[in-house]
Amino acid sequence: MSAPLSHLDLLEAESIHIFREAAAQFRKPVLMYSIGKDSTVLLHLARKAFFPEKPPFPLLHVDTTWKFREMIAFRNKTARDLGLDLIVHTNQDGLARGINPIDHAPSVYTDVMKTAALKQALDMHGFDAAFGGARRDEEASRAKERVFSFRAAGHRWDPRKQRPEMWRLLNGRLGSGETVRVFPLSNWTEKDVWRYLAREKLDVVPLYFAAERPTVERNGQLLVVDDERFKLEPGEHVEARRVRFRTLGCYPLTAAVASEASDIEGVVAETLAARTSERVGRLIDHDQSGAMEKKKQEGYF
Amino acid sequence: MTALTRIDEAGSTPLATASLNGILRVLTCGSVDDGKSTLIGRLLWDASDLFDDQRATLERGRRIDGGHPDYSLLVDGLVAEREQGITIDIAWRYFDTATRRFVVIDSPGHEQYTRNMASGASHADVAIMLVDARAGIKKQTRRHAAILDLVGLKRVVLAVNKMDLAGWSEPRFREIERDFQVIAARFHFDEAVAIPVSAALGDNVARPSDSMDWYRGPTLLSHLESLPSRGAEAAGPFRMPVQTVLRQGVDFRGLAGTVSSGVIHVGDPVVDPVSGRAANVKRIATFDGDLRRAAVGQAIVLQLDTDIDVSRGAILAAAEGRPHPARDLGTHLVWLSDTPFDTDNGYLLRTATDLVPVSAMEITSRLDLETLAEHPASTCAANDIVLARISLGRPTALDLFRNAGETGSFMLVDPISGATVAGGVVTELAGAEPKGARKAGVFVLSRDNLEGGLCADLGWGAADQVEFRRRANEVALLLSAAGIAVELDLQS
Numbered sequence: 035m036s037a038p039l040s041h042l043d044l045l046e047a048e049s050i051h052i053f054r055e056a057a058a059q060f061r062k063p064v065l066m067y068s069i070g071k072d073s074t075v076l077l078h079l080a081r082k083a084f085f086p087e088k089p090p091f092p093l094l095h096v097d098t099t100w101k102f103r104e105m106i107a108f109r110n111k112t113a114r115d116l117g118l119d120l121i122v123h124t125n126q127d128g129l130a131r132g133i134n135p136i137d138h139a140p141s142v143y144t145d146v147m148k149t150a151a152l153k154q155a156l157d158m159h160g161f162d163a164a165f166g167g168a169r170r171d172e173e174a175s176r177a178k179e180r181v182f183s184f185r186a187a188g189h190r191w192d193p194r195k196q197r198p199e200m201w202r203l204l205n206g207r208l209g210s211g212e213t214v215r216v217f218p219l220s221n222w223t224e225k226d227v228w229r230y231l232a233r234e235k236l237d238v239v240p241l242y243f244a245a246e247r248p249t250v251e252r253n254g255q256l257l258v259v260d261d262e263r264f265k266l267e268p269g270e271h272v273e274a275r276r277v278r279f280r281t282l283g284c285y286p287l288t289a290a291v292a293s294e295a296s297d298i299e300g301v302v303a304e305t306l307a308a309r310t311s312e313r314v315g316r317l318i319d320h321d322q323s324g325a326m327e328k329k330k331q332e333g334y335f
Numbered sequence: 336m337t338a339l340t341r342i343d344e345a346g347s348t349p350l351a352t353a354s355l356n357g358i359l360r361v362l363t364c365g366s367v368d369d370g371k372s373t374l375i376g377r378l379l380w381d382a383s384d385l386f387d388d389q390r391a392t393l394e395r396g397r398r399i400d401g402g403h404p405d406y407s408l409l410v411d412g413l414v415a416e417r418e419q420g421i422t423i424d425i426a427w428r429y430f431d432t433a434t435r436r437f438v439v440i441d442s443p444g445h446e447q448y449t450r451n452m453a454s455g456a457s458h459a460d461v462a463i464m465l466v467d468a469r470a471g472i473k474k475q476t477r478r479h480a481a482i483l484d485l486v487g488l489k490r491v492v493l494a495v496n497k498m499d500l501a502g503w504s505e506p507r508f509r510e511i512e513r514d515f516q517v518i519a520a521r522f523h524f525d526e527a528v529a530i531p532v533s534a535a536l537g538d539n540v541a542r543p544s545d546s547m548d549w550y551r552g553p554t555l556l557s558h559l560e561s562l563p564s565r566g567a568e569a570a571g572p573f574r575m576p577v578q579t580v581l582r583q584g585v586d587f588r589g590l591a592g593t594v595s596s597g598v599i600h601v602g603d604p605v606v607d608p609v610s611g612r613a614a615n616v617k618r619i620a621t622f623d624g625d626l627r628r629a630a631v632g633q634a635i636v637l638q639l640d641t642d643i644d645v646s647r648g649a650i651l652a653a654a655e656g657r658p659h660p661a662r663d664l665g666t667h668l669v670w671l672s673d674t675p676f677d678t679d680n681g682y683l684l685r686t687a688t689d690l691v692p693v694s695a696m697e698i699t700s701r702l703d704l705e706t707l708a709e710h711p712a713s714t715c716a717a718n719d720i721v722l723a724r725i726s727l728g729r730p731t732a733l734d735l736f737r738n739a740g741e742t743g744s745f746m747l748v749d750p751i752s753g754a755t756v757a758g759g760v761v762t763e764l765a766g767a768e769p770k771g772a773r774k775a776g777v778f779v780l781s782r783d784n785l786e787g788g789l790c791a792d793l794g795w796g797a798a799d800q801v802e803f804r805r806r807a808n809e810v811a812l813l814l815s816a817a818g819i820a821v822e823l824d825l826q827s
Contacts, residue, residue, distance in 0.1 A: 051578070
């Protein structure tokens with residue numbers, strides 16, 4: 035007898051199962067690649083699911099033009115090294131209107147440069163299914179999310195009309211105008227993602243590891259200054275601090291944490307001992323009550 | 336904290352690769368009044384690695400009688416639920432103790448959400464049923480037991496809550512325990528345990544109670560920690576529903592799937608029950624290298640020593656006790672849709688990886704959720720649990736649910752909206768009748784019907800044949816929606 039499967043083995047197998055079901059049932063899937071640690075795990079699992087073939091779908095990155103430069107470099111290298119198709123989409127209309135995370139409220143910026151941009155990209159290419167790295171442990175409204183999450187025409191999510199899922203059966207039959215978001219990491223936690231990155235020896239964006247970075251303290255959060263577009267408010271000054279990120283998004287909207295964890299073992303140790311959840315560093319979630327649920331109803335990933 | 340400490344003590348295990356010993360999925364069911372969300376919140380609060388910001392949110396939140404935090408706020412996620420103070424959908428929560436991952440699946444208690452509870456229960460390894468010690472067993476407890484039994488739960492725990500409000504009374508607990516055992520005996524549970532708890536105060540949830548020295552059993556948490564992890568029991572005949580075919584060059588044609596039951600080794604014979612064709616396993620391939628053996632829960636790719644032309648929808652099985660190529664099914668199902676069952680509506684039956692047109696379906700009886708008696712019936716609507724006979728447009732491989740759960744369960748799908756209208760289990764199987772013995776008035780849609788016109792553009796390649804079957808299914812659906820009983824005969 036072999037040893038029983040560990041919890042990471044079980045999670046990995048479940049994710050592979052979901053990838054294969056979705057690829058078999060949907061006409062034109064795409065993998066939402068957001069460059070972060072969850073996307074790294076997602077992509078790795080996709081490669082496992084279709085071995086010895088390549089994943090039978092392209093990667094899609096919705097580029098707000100406000101991602102950290104190291105993220106973009108990592109994205110391009112990953113697609114090149116693995117020989118995968120990468121589609122990069124930016125909401126050109128939003129760009130022309132100058133919508134940015136510094137002058138506009140996070141909710142407006144997110145709506146235009148992320149939510150609307152994603153819908154544009156999905157519609158433009160006619161994707162009927164999009165894999166995402168969302169996890170149910172991230173946030174309260176995501177705790178109720180399905181593995182196959184159906185969106186009505188216009189990509190709207192209605193929490194009251196979600197399809198029941200039973201046993202391991204996944205029903206991917208689409209109604210008219212419907213599309214689906216597929217979440218293979220539904221049952222993973224933040225800790226699992228780090229444990230798995232370490233176990234599988236996967237590279238991640240170096241921003242996840244502690245280094246001296248130019249930072250500004252604002253409203254009790256540490257922001258990293260990634261380029262000259264960052265505007266200092268009166269009384270603020272840039273200071274070098276040893277920081278890393280637990281979650282990566284657009285740089286003025288993602289807070290860093292002080293840390294000495296400069297490699298993956300260090301990050302895993304910190305994560306296992308962490309006292310706050312990762313979305314504390316995501317400023318958009320705190321914008322209004324029930325913020326994430328509202329964003330989801332509007333089509334945010 | 337527990338996981339970190341334990342790993343450090345183990346010393347030799349590098350922290351970075353530490354993994355937990357398996358996963359246990361725990362369903363909680365009961366009504367709001369029974370304190371279900373409070374119990375889960377309490378488990379998270381006392382036993383888990385809950386984050387400080389989550390704890391702070393709770394501390395800031397409203398307080399309930401006695402001044403302690405409202406633990407239910409950790410659980411009720413959707414705005415609508417917080418406003419209504421009820422739980423309308425299942426919610427998933429994750430926490431780790433030193434030894435394992437717990438997944439708490441919280442399901443709504445109200446009768447109008449029976450379907451949500453059934454969905455949640457189908458994912459669980461064990462169910463905690465909650466009752467208020469003052470009220471004892473209610474009709475709802477019986478209804479929940481019936482649903483748990485339907486979806487195949489084998490282990491149930493009765494948490495007798497609010498013992499503090501029942502004077503910590505042993506006689507009261509024993510009375511409820513006896514009532515519970517009477518109900519449990521009606522069903523097919525392997526294990527049914529009652530535990531007296533106070534979720535609000537934490538007694539017997541994660542720590543033993545100081546107020547009930549008459550109780551010598553485990554706390555709720557220690558009981559859950561003693562149960563086997565999912566995937567730890569590899570008993571049962573080998574089954575692997577084929578999800579897709581993966582190729583490399585001209586030599587490798589791999590059948591990809593997840594082992595849903597039993598164990599497979601290189602060299603073992605496997606059979607496709609529908610065609611009856613057999614072959615031996617040549618390779619068990621994975622991204623991380625070939626395996627010599629794979630067991631239930633593992634996602635693999637099987638290469639066979641002879642190409643027996645199986646593809647998505649087939650089940651590879653051990654030759655002994657193979658699934659039936661079933662055409663007529665006796666089923667037990669829960670209706671999930673707001674739209675009632677309609678004999679004129681075509682339905683599709685989704686099995687593990689197959690999607691088959693239903694040619695005829697008849698409801699025979701409905702479970703009275705008050706009395707648990709079966710009454711003759713011909714209709715069913717949302718939340719109803721019924722027995723139904725289903726005839727399929729073509730045979731597909733199925734097991735009896737009690738023998739192999741994953742290959743004995745199904746969902747019914749509305750072909751137009753795509754909605755999942757019911758979830759069910761197979762209780763009886765009858766195979767395909769011999770050719771020529773078909774019932775009068777049934778139109779047989781054959782390969783010849785389709786090849787000349789609709790599918791004239793398709794060849795004999797694998798992709799074309801998948802498309803051929805898809806078109807045949809769609810035609811069968813349209814015909815059955817128009818009131819014509821139809822059977823598919825796609826053998827060449």
